[in-house]
Amino acid sequence: xxxxxxxxxxxxxxxxxxxxxxxxxxxxxxxxxxxxxxxxxxxxxxxxxxxxxxxxxxxxxxxxxxxxxxxxxxxxxxxxxxxxxxxxxxxxxxxxxxxxxxxxxxxxxxxxxxxxxxxxxxxxxxxxxxxxxxxxxxxxxxxxxxxxxxxxxxxxxxxxxxxxxxxxxxxxxxxxxxxxxxxxxxxxxxxxxxxxxxxxxxxxxxxxxxxxxxxxxxxxxxxxxxxxxxxxxxxxxxxxxxxxxxxxxxxxxxxxxxxxxxxxxxxxxxxxxxxxxxxxxxxxxxxxxxxxxxxxxxxxxxxxxxxxxxxxxxxxxxxxxxxxxxxxxxxxxxxxxxxxxxxxxxxxxxxxxxxxxxxxxxxxxxxxxxxxxxxxxxxxxxxxxxxxxxx
Amino acid sequence: xxxxxxxxxxxxxxxxxxxxxxxxxxxxxxxxxxxxxxxxxxxxxxxxxxxxxxxxxxxxxxxxxxxxxxxxxxxxxxxxxxxxxxxxxxxxxxxxxxxxxxxxxxxxxxxxxxxxxxxxxxxxxxxxxxxxxxxxxxxxxxxxxxxxxxxxxxxxxxxxxxxxxxxxxxxxxxxxxxxxxxxxxxxxxxxxxxxxxxxxxxxxxxxxxxxxxxxxxxxxxxxxxxxxxxxxxxxxxxxxxxxxxxxxxxxxxxxxxxxxxxxxxxxxxxxxxxxxxxxxxxxxxxxxxxxxxxxxxxxxxxxxxxxxxxxxxxxxxxxxxxxxxxxxxxxxxxxxxxxxxxxxxxxxxxxxxxxxxxxxxxxxxxxxxxxxxxxxxxxxxxxxxxxxxxxxxxxxxxxxxxxxxxxxxxxxxxxxxxxxxxxxxxxxxxxxxxxxxxxxxxxxxxxxxxxxxxxxxxxxxxxxxxxxxxxxxxxxxxxxxxxxxxxxxxxxxxxxxxxxxxxxxx
Numbered sequence: 085x086x087x088x089x090x091x092x093x094x095x096x097x098x099x100x101x102x103x104x105x106x107x108x109x110x111x112x113x114x115x116x117x118x119x120x121x122x123x124x125x126x127x128x129x130x131x132x133x134x135x136x137x138x139x140x141x142x143x144x145x146x147x148x149x150x151x152x153x154x155x156x157x158x159x160x161x162x163x164x165x166x167x168x169x170x171x172x173x174x175x176x177x178x179x180x181x182x183x184x185x186x187x188x189x190x191x192x193x194x195x196x197x198x199x200x201x202x203x204x205x206x207x208x209x210x211x212x213x214x215x216x217x218x219x220x221x222x223x224x225x226x227x228x229x230x231x232x233x234x235x236x237x238x239x240x241x242x243x244x245x246x247x248x249x250x251x252x253x254x255x256x257x258x259x260x261x262x263x264x265x266x267x268x269x270x271x272x273x274x275x276x277x278x279x280x281x282x283x284x285x286x287x288x289x290x291x292x293x294x295x296x297x298x299x300x301x302x303x304x305x306x307x308x309x310x311x312x313x314x315x316x317x318x319x320x321x322x323x324x325x326x327x328x329x330x331x332x333x334x335x336x337x338x339x340x341x342x343x344x345x346x347x348x349x350x351x352x353x354x355x356x357x358x359x360x361x362x363x364x365x366x367x368x369x370x371x372x373x374x375x376x377x378x379x380x381x382x383x384x385x386x387x388x389x390x391x392x393x394x395x396x397x398x399x400x401x402x403x404x405x406x407x408x409x410x411x412x413x414x415x416x417x418x419x420x421x422x423x424x425x426x427x428x429x430x431x432x433x434x435x436x437x438x439x440x441x442x443x444x445x446x447x448x449x450x451x452x453x454x455x456x457x458x459x460x461x462x463x464x465x466x467x468x469x470x471x472x473x474x475x
Numbered sequence: 476x477x478x479x480x481x482x483x484x485x486x487x488x489x490x491x492x493x494x495x496x497x498x499x500x501x502x503x504x505x506x507x508x509x510x511x512x513x514x515x516x517x518x519x520x521x522x523x524x525x526x527x528x529x530x531x532x533x534x535x536x537x538x539x540x541x542x543x544x545x546x547x548x549x550x551x552x553x554x555x556x557x558x559x560x561x562x563x564x565x566x567x568x569x570x571x572x573x574x575x576x577x578x579x580x581x582x583x584x585x586x587x588x589x590x591x592x593x594x595x596x597x598x599x600x601x602x603x604x605x606x607x608x609x610x611x612x613x614x615x616x617x618x619x620x621x622x623x624x625x626x627x628x629x630x631x632x633x634x635x636x637x638x639x640x641x642x643x644x645x646x647x648x649x650x651x652x653x654x655x656x657x658x659x660x661x662x663x664x665x666x667x668x669x670x671x672x673x674x675x676x677x678x679x680x681x682x683x684x685x686x687x688x689x690x691x692x693x694x695x696x697x698x699x700x701x702x703x704x705x706x707x708x709x710x711x712x713x714x715x716x717x718x719x720x721x722x723x724x725x726x727x728x729x730x731x732x733x734x735x736x737x738x739x740x741x742x743x744x745x746x747x748x749x750x751x752x753x754x755x756x757x758x759x760x761x762x763x764x765x766x767x768x769x770x771x772x773x774x775x776x777x778x779x780x781x782x783x784x785x786x787x788x789x790x791x792x793x794x795x796x797x798x799x800x801x802x803x804x805x806x807x808x809x810x811x812x813x814x815x816x817x818x819x820x821x822x823x824x825x826x827x828x829x830x831x832x833x834x835x836x837x838x839x840x841x842x843x844x845x846x847x848x849x850x851x852x853x854x855x856x857x858x859x860x861x862x863x864x865x866x867x868x869x870x871x872x873x874x875x876x877x878x879x880x881x882x883x884x885x886x887x888x889x890x891x892x893x894x895x896x897x898x899x900x901x902x903x904x905x906x907x908x909x910x911x912x913x914x915x916x917x918x919x920x921x922x923x924x925x926x927x928x929x930x931x932x933x934x935x936x937x938x939x940x941x942x943x944x945x946x947x948x949x950x951x952x953x954x955x956x957x958x959x960x961x962x963x964x965x966x967x968x969x970x971x972x973x974x975x976x977x978x979x980x981x
């Protein structure tokens with residue numbers, strides 16, 4: 085009885101987070117049933133995650149931008165433009181991909197810092213400043229691709245980022261070995277970190293969840309990781325896109341939840357005046373968040389260009405809105421100070437699952453847009469309602 | 476003059492358990508200038524809000540009789556229709572609209588739903604003549620000085636056929652010439668038959684202009700003084716304003732020993748660029764180690780501005796003069812500089828710029844000094860919980876857990892979180908701005924107790940307060956501010972309610 089009560093109260097406290105996972109689960113289950121299991125097939129899941137990558141990294145950056153009460157509309161065409169620059173560096177100048185990629189990321193940071201400058205130093209509303217950036221980079225993209233049109237990239241190393249998979253070492257019963265090993269490592273690391281956190285808390289004599297709940301949580305999360313690993317191992321294993329996406333999530337999750345910098349970002353978002361009076365340099369935080377957004381936009385451009393193996397004149401169109409939608413589905417609040425990295429990634433996966441599932445079902449594009457719009461509105465309504473209840 | 480235009484009988488008003496007004500009786504004769512006087516929080520503004528319908532009929536007890544009949548105002552427009560117009564201290568003008576648009580805002584001259592701008596401008600000119608304001612009605616309000624803006628507000632009131640004009644501290648933000656103009660104008664309006672209620676802290680003004688004066692204290696009417704009988708004098712007003720004895724809610728400190736000055740200001744001035752005026756003028760000031768220095772004064776006297784100019788100047792004033800921390804001259808450009816120099820500032824507006832309301836107690840307490848629980852920029856969660864728990868205990872914060880969201884706490888507990896946040900920084904000098912505003916007596920006592928403990932640990936405190944009782948009960952020395960200047964420095968033996976009020980209302 086006590087066990088059920090504890091579970092209940094945990095659920096109530098975390099309804100927003102759990103709600104999102106449940107929504108994702110329901111969406112996946114529905115599509116799986118409607119497509120006779122095709123949706124959860126190894127190939128489809130692998131494709132789904134790969135096509136989420138370039139939006140997911142944007143959503144991560146966008147979440148932080150929205151957390152500090154700003155917005156960045158320029159990211160779509162920044163991604164498109166920097167993707168084209170990457171293509172020119174690779175094909176036109178013959179610079180190897182391992183040098184091109186850092187150059188592009190640095191350019192992204194520069195662009196982001198410039199946005200930060202307009203917002204923090206000149207006090208231009210971010211909506212306007214980045215709208216200007218959107219127009220400028222759209223023009224810039226057209227200009228650099230004007231003469232050549234679509235630039236085909238022949239660099240295999242670069243193209244692997246969006247299409248390749250990590251090496252398998254060997255196949256075991258048709259499964260991808262390295263993927264299985266990585267999955268297993270991830271589970272072990274997860275269990276180890278949870279247990280050590282718990283031990284530490286007990287050492288400090290803090291409250292911890294009961295042993296039963298703790299074990300259930302461990303088993304549950306491990307099962308999910310194994311299941312995803314197993315599905316992906318059945319196709320070509322982890323793609324480089326998935327690896328990059330996971331790295332971004334892990335790093336940003338750590339930065340936002342464990343570091344002083346992360347705490348300062350949320351402080352600025354929840355009350356900029358109070359943050360300033362607490363000795364936090366609000367402008368510096370604004371620069372960092374926009375700079376990181378620029379870098380992730382560059383990364384998004386790399387992922388997308390590499391996936392298409394070419395830079396096109398329209399690359400990046402509407403990326404920014406997809407990223408904003410993913411961030412809001414993931415629980416970010418425009419009032420500032422609220423929003424998690426894990427939420428952003430789940431939001432991006434939810435939106436991609438909707439597209440993928442509806443494509444499999446042959447739902448028309450017109451209806452797809454409407455349904456995705458409905459889900460976005462529904463997620464935010466759910467958010468507002470649960471927050472009101474607690475407030 | 477014998478007939479009363481307004482009679483308020485037995486007005487009581489409660490805010491969730493706190494009595495703001497209890498059984499107030501207030502009578503205003505037709506055509507008189509009646510001043511309403513009292514300390515901050517005495518209930519003046521609440522009374523006027525009841526009168527003007529901000530608090531609708533039924534949310535208070537008692538009757539409002541205006542021009543002989545009982546009124547039931549449900550909203551502000553009801554009282555305006557009856558001829559009662561209130562002008563607040565913070566003017567309710569639209570700075571980016573023209574003078575004539577402002578005068579007729581909400582009361583537009585229109586024909587078939589379309590505004591007749593020509594007639595509006597012509598009418599506006601008439602109103603401006605009435606208040607003797609010689610400006611082009613097409614000027615934008617933001618281009619006028621505060622004094623002229625005030626006249627525009629009055630012109631706006633006149634355009635509504637006002638019978639009873641209420642002014643809430645009309646001269647608080649005005650310079651002397653503008654104040655005098657305004658007072659003269661009130662005299663002329665009186666001759667035109669307009670009755671006027673004026674809330675004012677400046678006793679000299681009250682004495683020069685009032686026909687009658689009513690004193691409120693702790694939500695009760697103390698007395699109504701009649702100017703014609705020569706009853707209105709500074710001495711009588713102050714006595715009635717502060718009459719209560721200081722209750723024994725101020726815990727005593729036993730051993731008082733003061734060390735070297737922790738902070739010293741020399742010829743310290745601050746100019747607010749966005750306001751276009753000097754907010755702190757030529758202040759000389761010091762606080763010694765182990766001392767509580769009170770800064771008394773009325774709202775708007777420059778106390779908060781002085782504190783901010785010390786605490787890293789977050790409002791970007793233009794500063795002049797010298798600031799010394801423990802004898803060493805310092806330039807503090809950002810609150811973080813001030814924090815590093817050992818200064819902490821607990822704001823008067825804890826909800827506005829003090830706390831992160833959507834975050835929990837733990838995050839709020841650690842916010843200004845995360846370094847304390849972090850290694851190489853990575854926060855040690857467990858250390859953070861452990862250390863902030865100690866502050867939750869020592870600040871007597873009543874909450875179910877550290878994870879409770881601060882926005883859901885009571886005012887007193889919020890204030891204690893705010894205080895805890897700054898003690899977490901480990902300052903040498905703590906600036907408290909209205910430390911007990913809006914909190915109950917129990918929480919007040921706890922905060923005073925904490926203050927005494929801090930002093931015993933060798934900290935110094937600057938306490939800005941509008942509550943005279945608190946200033947007298949807690950301080951070792953008192954500075955009195957008015958108009959951005961320090962009007963006087965009183966030892967605690969010299970200081971009493973009368974001497975402070977006298978300096979503050981100069």
